[in-house]
Amino acid sequence: MEENKIRGFFSRLDRSVFIENEYKKYADIDKPLPIGYEQTISQPTLVLDMTLRLEPDKDCTVLEIGTGSGYQTAFLAEFAHTVYTVEIVPELIKKAEKRLDGLGYRNIRYKTGDGSDGWPEFAPYDRIITTAAAGSMPNELIRQLKPGGRIVAPVGPPGYQDLFVITKDKNGTVDMDPIEKVAFVEMKGKYGWNRE
């Protein structure tokens, strides 16, 4: 069963590989930790939870917005066919790519830039995950989702947001289901919190 495999991977993956500052020694603590540039590596159990809700499989393509440290990306690369990951901070994506290369992942494509409009070049995707919170759900991401696909994304104001599971059926009908409260950093760009 895929769920057991994902849980097994979760317990095997060394999170300290993704932290290269004074917080490295806290890698085993189940909390987000600073990774520089005012960003954080997500809480491990939340990464596990979001991966399980995304239901990746070896045939699917995944778009990830917010590479950060690359920790969530490793789960996607492990359980999906191809991962397309977008990060707005060039220094972070460079480091993430190095780590994921070092772990042997060759099924990841990296893009530096604002991911609020997705990555049109390789759309549509079977799965989409955002690891930064938008004020409202970016329409373009829903458009870039294949019928039968699913999105896992935090959406809401600063502080606490709803984690949504969004599905698109074969007819293109979209369903948005709020699952739980989460606390993420802001997705910058046109769906960000501080638009004038």
Ligand code: SAH
């Ligand atoms: N799952 C990552 C979480 C990183 S935090 C980890 O565990 O390391 C969220 C990331 O989203 C940050 O690195 C931030 O720079 C990035 N981000 C914020 N807004 C973005 C945008 N509009 N496009 C792409 N990346 C963005």
